[in-house]
Each structure stands twice: as C-alpha cells, then as structure tokens.
Amino acid sequence: MDQFKHLINILARPYIMFPAMIAAFFFVFPPTEGLMKINRRLGLYKLWTNKGGVAIFSFMIASFAFGLTDENFRLIVTKPDNVPIVGLIFLVVFFLWLAMKQGWDNDARQAKGLKPNEAEDAKENILVWPDLVYIELIALVIVSALLIFWAVSLHAPLEQPANPTVSPNPSKAPWYFLGLQEMLVYFDPWIAGVLFPTVIMLGFMAIPFIDNNRKGLGYYTFNERKMAISIFLFLWLILWIFLIVTGTFLRGPNWNFFGPFEYWDIHKLEALTNINLSEMIYMIFLQKQMPSNILLREIWGILLVVGYFTLTPLILAKTLFKDIFKSLGPLRYSVFIILLLLATSLPIKMFLRWIFNIKYIIAIPEFFLNI
Amino acid sequence: MSSGEPNVIAKLIDWLSKTQVAKAIFRTGIPRNRRQRMTVMLNNVFLHLHPVRLPKHAVKIKYTWCMGGLSFFIFLVLTVTGILLMFYYRPTVEYAYGDVMDLKEQVPLGIMREIHRWGAHLMVITVWLHMFRVFMTGSYKPPREFNWIIGVILLVLTMLMSFTGYLLPWDQLAIWAITVGSNMAGATPFVGAAGPGSNLLALGDVNFITSASDARFAMLGGRFVGEGALLRFYVLHCIGLPFVIMIFMIVHFWRVRKDGGISGPV
Numbered sequence: 314m315d316q317f318k319h320l321i322n323i324l325a326r327p328y329i330m331f332p333a334m335i336a337a338f339f340f341v342f343p344p345t346e347g348l349m350k351i352n353r354r355l356g357l358y359k360l361w362t363n364k365g366g367v368a369i370f371s372f373m374i375a376s377f378a379f380g381l382t383d384e385n386f387r388l389i390v391t392k393p394d395n396v397p398i399v400g401l402i403f404l405v406v407f408f409l410w411l412a413m414k415q416g417w418d419n420d421a422r423q424a425k426g427l428k429p430n431e432a433e434d435a436k437e438n439i440l441v442w443p444d445l446v447y448i449e450l451i452a453l454v455i456v457s458a459l460l461i462f463w464a465v466s467l468h469a470p471l472e473q474p475a476n477p478t479v480s481p482n483p484s485k486a487p488w489y490f491l492g493l494q495e496m497l498v499y500f501d502p503w504i505a506g507v508l509f510p511t512v513i514m515l516g517f518m519a520i521p522f523i524d525n526n527r528k529g530l531g532y533y534t535f536n537e538r539k540m541a542i543s544i545f546l547f548l549w550l551i552l553w554i555f556l557i558v559t560g561t562f563l564r565g566p567n568w569n570f571f572g573p574f575e576y577w578d579i580h581k582l583e584a585l586t587n588i589n590l591s592e593m594i595y596m597i598f599l600q601k602q603m604p605s606n607i608l609l610r611e612i613w614g615i616l617l618v619v620g621y622f623t624l625t626p627l628i629l630a631k632t633l634f635k636d637i638f639k640s641l642g643p644l645r646y647s648v649f650i651i652l653l654l655l656a657t658s659l660p661i662k663m664f665l666r667w668i669f670n671i672k673y674i675i676a677i678p679e680f681f682l683n684i
Numbered sequence: 685m686s687s688g689e690p691n692v693i694a695k696l697i698d699w700l701s702k703t704q705v706a707k708a709i710f711r712t713g714i715p716r717n718r719r720q721r722m723t724v725m726l727n728n729v730f731l732h733l734h735p736v737r738l739p740k741h742a743v744k745i746k747y748t749w750c751m752g753g754l755s756f757f758i759f760l761v762l763t764v765t766g767i768l769l770m771f772y773y774r775p776t777v778e779y780a781y782g783d784v785m786d787l788k789e790q791v792p793l794g795i796m797r798e799i800h801r802w803g804a805h806l807m808v809i810t811v812w813l814h815m816f817r818v819f820m821t822g823s824y825k826p827p828r829e830f831n832w833i834i835g836v837i838l839l840v841l842t843m844l845m846s847f848t849g850y851l852l853p854w855d856q857l858a859i860w861a862i863t864v865g866s867n868m869a870g871a872t873p874f875v876g877a878a879g880p881g882s883n884l885l886a887l888g889d890v891n892f893i894t895s896a897s898d899a900r901f902a903m904l905g906g907r908f909v910g911e912g913a914l915l916r917f918y919v920l921h922c923i924g925l926p927f928v929i930m931i932f933m934i935v936h937f938w939r940v941r942k943d944g945g946i947s948g949p950v
Contacts, residue, residue, distance in 0.1 A: 390848045397805035412820040415927040434741035441734045445743045452750045464798030473780040483861040487850050503879045506868025517836045521829035529822040531947040640738040682880040
C-alpha cells in the first residue's frame with residue numbers, strides 16, 4: 314500500500330502530471346478534425362455518456378475515499394478553507410460532463426439532420442409564473458439548506474491573532490488567487506501578479522470579438538465549435554482550475570511541491586539549481602565571462618522573446634491557424650494570437666524550468682525586468 | 685389538489701386575498717388563470733426582472749444550471765449576513781480579532797459568520813460556473829458581446845469582494861494572505877516600487893516611486909498590512925465594492941432582457 318501511495322506521489326509531481334494532462338487534453342477535447350478522428354477511434358467521446366459519467370464519478374469518489382484513509386491527505390483536504398475546493402473539483406467535473414454530454418448529443422442529432430434538443434424545446438412557450446418562478450424558489454430553498462447545513466457542520470476558521478512578525482509557512486493567498494501564486498514560481502511578480510491578471514481579464518472580454526463563428530449560439534455543441542471550446546477549456550480547466558487545485562493541495566512549506574500522500578515536511582530541501590539563459594549560454598556553452606553590457610548579455614533571450622511574439626504568429630498563420638487567419642483578418646488574428654501566446658508562455662516556461670532548469674530567459678535585475 | 689373540496693387553509697388564503705389590504709398590495713390576486721399569471725409578472729417589480737413568457741428550453745436546469753440566479757441569490761444572502769456582522773465588528777487592529785472571537789464564542793447558535801464565509805466561497809464558484817455555462821452555450825456571441833464583458837467585470841468584482849473580506853477577521857490567515865496578494869501590487873510596472881521601470885520616474889537622484897508612494901501603498905494605506913489596510917479593506921468590502929457591483933449587476937440584468945432574453949437556438 315505504501316508503495317502504491319509512493320507511486321502516486323511520484324506521478325503527481327508537476328513535471329510528470331502536467332505534461333501528461335496536456336497530452337491527454339487534446340485527445341479528449343480535440344481542436345482539429347484530425348485529432349477528432351483519433352478521439353473517435355479511441356472511443357474517448359464515450360466519457361460524455363451516462364455510462365461515462367458514472368465511470369468518471371465512481372473513479373473520483375473511489376480515489377477520494379481511498380485518499381481519505383491516508384492521514385496526510387485527510388489533513389489537507391478537510392482543512393475548513395479547503396473544503397470549497399473539493400466541492401469545486403466535483404462541481405466542475407460534473408458540469409463539464411453535463412455540457413459535453415449535451416454537446417455530443419446535439420452533434421449526433423445534427424449529423425442526422427435534426428435540430429438540437431434545445432430547438433425542439435424552444436418550439437413551446439411557457440409562462441414564467443408558475444413554471445420558472447417555482448423552479449427558482451426550489452433552487453433557493455435547496456441552496457439555503459445547503460448553506461445552513463454547511464455553516465452548522467463546519468466552523469469558519471479563525472487562527473491566531475494577526476502577528477506581522479511571524480509569517481506562516483506556507484503563506485497562501487486566498488484559494489481563488491492560488492493560480493496566480495503558482496505562476497509566481499515561474500514568473501516575477503510583475504508578470505504573474507499584474508500583467509497576467511490584466512491580460513486574462515482583457516482576454517476574456519475579447520472572446521466575443523475573436524470568436525467569429527456564428528454557429529453554436531444558444532445550444533450545447535462540441536463539433537461546431539471545437540477549436541474555441543478546446544482553447545477555452547485548456548485555459549479554464551488546466552491553467553485556471555488545475556493550478557488552483559495544485560496550489561491548494563500540493564504546495565506545502567516553502568512553496569515546495571508535495572504529493573497528495575506526502576507529509577508536509579518543513580525541512581524538505583529542494584536543490585536550487587536554476588540558472589538564467591544568459592548564464593547558460595556564456596558560462597556553459599561558450600565558457601566565457603559574462604559580458605558587462607546588459608544588452609549584449611541578454612541579447613539571446615531578447616531575440617527569443619521577440620521571435621516568439623513575432624515569428625510564431627506568422628508561422629502559425631501559414632500552418633495550424635491558416636483557416637482562422639483567413640476568417641479573422643490580420644487585426645483580430647494578431648490580438649488572438651498574442652493572447653494565446655501569452656497564455657502558452659506559462660506552460661513553456663514550466664517546461665524550460667523542469668527540463669533545463671532555466672530561471673529567466675531575460676534577466677535584467679538592474680531594472681527589475683526579468684522574463 | 686386540483687380536484688376535490690378545497691381545505692381550510694386554501695379557503696383562508698382565498699378569503700385573505702379578497703380583503704382590501706391584500707388587494708391594495710397584490711393587484712393581481714392569486715394568479716390562477718392565464719391572464720392573472722401574465723399580469724402578476726408585470727405588476728410586481730421583483731418578478732418584473734423576468735419576461736412573461738419564455739421558450740421552454742430556457743427554464744430547463746440542464747440548460748441554465750441556475751448558476752446566474754444562484755449567484756445573485758447568494759449575493760443577497762451575503763448582504764443580509766454582512767449587515768448583521770457589521771453590528772458586531774469594529775475594523776480596528778485593537779478590536780477586530782476580539783470581535784470575531786466574540787462572534788464565535790459568545791453568540792449562541794451563531795452561524796452568521798459561517799454562512800457569510802462559506803457563502804462567499806460558494807458565490808465565487810457559482811459565478812465561475814455561470815461563466816462556464818455561458819461559454820459552453822455560445823451565449824456571448826452577438827448580440828450579447830457587451831453583456832459578456834459586464835459579466836467578466838462582475839466576476840473580477842466578486843473575487844475582489846472576497847479578497848477584501850478575507851482580511852477582516854484579522855488573524856494570521858488573513859494578514860498573510862493579503863500580504864502575499866498585495867506584494868504583487870508592489871511589483872506593478874512603473875508605479876510599484878519593486879516593479880520594472882519604477883526608477884524611471886525620478887528627478888535626479890530622487891525616486892518618486894518608493895515603498896511609501898507606490899501602488900501597494902495606495903492599496904494598503906501603509907507600507908505593510910496594518911491599521912490603514914484594515915480600514916481600507918473594510919470600507920471597500922462593505923460600501924465601495926458592493927456599490928460598484930450593484931451598478932454592474934443592474935446593467936447585466938437589464939442587458940439580458942434587452943439583448944433578447946436568455947440565449948436560445950435561432
């Protein structure tokens with residue numbers, strides 16, 4: 314049993330779990346026709362049936378129940394402020410399943426030349442009193458009951474009085490900001506805490522103006538909007554929800570990574586072997602002294618970053634996003650691709666860290682400018 | 685219930701609804717026939733948020749998930765419990781923690797703080813799920829683009845409401861979570877003391893952006909999370925942000941109706 318738990322701890326390490334999730338993601342939510350075919354051949358779409366739902370939830374409940382037998386897992390999951398995140402996991406998976414199931418059902422109907430289920434329902438008009446008002450009343454009663462039950466059974470936490478001289482280890486932001494705090498591992502605060510939140514919000518606001526696909530308004534579908542849904546789910550499920558879950562359950566003292574069954578040892582040491590790209594180039598590859606001129610020192614990183622934001626859009630416009638470029642036009646495409654590249658810069662930076670131990674691509678601490 | 689003798693309670697309600705007082709308050713009477721069911725929606729200011737008629741898909745829970753409505757409901761719950769908590773809570777370093785402790789220890793059957801805290805967590809979740817549903821049904825597509833933007837702003841405001849409230853218990857969890865969060869403000873480019881470009885705003889050797897004049901200082905009303913921050917967060921949490929969020933909520937609901945009601949297949 315201990316070996317099994319140890320195995321899970323190893324599999325949960327970010328550099329194993331995260332690439333595995335990303336790899337699996339594009340088969341489960343295929344953005345292109347080619348990946349869609351693989352999805353069908355592998356039968357992955359069966360996740361979005363009643364049987365698939367039962368399977369997903371049985372697996373989740375079973376692993377959760379198994380986890381609760383472990384002391385370390387129980388300690389972190391049942392912490393009062395972490396209970397909502399456990400709820401969040403189940404709710405997100407449930408509603409993801411509900412949306413995808415209806416989407417695939419409607420796709421199957423449309424393949425047969427039928428209209429989506431919503432269109433069948435919409436033929437009939439109903440009166441809001443009583444049909445909607447009563448549904449709302451019932452929903453309110455249920456949620457009130459849930460809140461009261463939750464409030465009676467779980468006390469709101471109150472720790473020791475505030476003491477500016479004693480900082481708890483780890484110091485965590487409120488759970489909904491833990492995705493940002495997780496980004497702090499890979500980016501400086503001005504990127505993780507200021508630039509990215511701003512870009513995320515502006516990017517979300519830009520969605521209606523980037524997605525010019527007029528299909529799929531007012532009913533669930535996957536096939537008609539697979540690129541849009543795939544990108545959105547990647548951002549939302551992996552870079553938003555998953556990072557929060559990681560930050561809540563798997564980050565312990567000194568913001569070190571801990572597996573779900575690992576004791577949060579405050580003395581756990583992780584070797585700090587991270588180096589900057591410029592150091593890597595000059596000191597390891599060229600075996601030279603670092604140039605004293607800042608621009609000369611960081612020119613490689615600057616070229617990489619500039620190239621990432623200028624060349625990649627051009628290459629993608631000719632290849633993977635050819636159709637998107639054609640339908641969006643240069644301006645909208647530029648906005649779309651810059652936002653997307655900013656988002657993918659996070660996983661890229663993660664991989665650079667895990668594989669090459671790279672700390673900064675551009676490191677100009679003289680001006681607090683590290684990327 | 686539809687057939688057979690009406691029981692005593694039904695008779696009583698029937699009689700009450702015919703009194704002058706009831707008629708003065710509820711113009712429509714008990715909505716029994718089709719005409720009354722339509723006019724009740726128009727005559728009541730709260731019900732009037734809704735249209736009179738809807739296509740059937742729009743009331744199905746598997747389509748709407750109820751998440752938008754529940755977010756609003758939880759907001760109201762938080763307003764009520766928040767007002768009750770304000771009776772007992774003083775936002776000073778001296779009293780804050782003790783007041784929260786009193787709420788916990790001295791109030792028999794007191795669950796207002798619990799409902800407020802868990803409700804706040806729940807509201808963040810329901811708002812996120814509402815956004816998720818709106819995306820998955822493509823409801824942000826024209827003509828509803830602007831309301832999606834309002835929705836994103838409301839989502840940010842919800843998290844800011846939650847964030848400002850996090851400090852108020854004034855325990856270790858609170859001040860260190862806000863310390864982590866507010867340190868990021870100190871790294872804002874140009875206007876944060878630890879941000880890139882902060883030393884560009886200088887006159888000779890004198891920096892204008894220092895830890896006593898930067899974005900973080902404005903947020904906390906001090907160099908660290910202390911008296912100033914507590915009062916600022918309290919005012920923002922109880923007055924400032926609710927005021928802003930209400931305005932955006934009004935626009936959000938109004939635009940749902942004006943943009944053609946809840947989305948549906950064309």
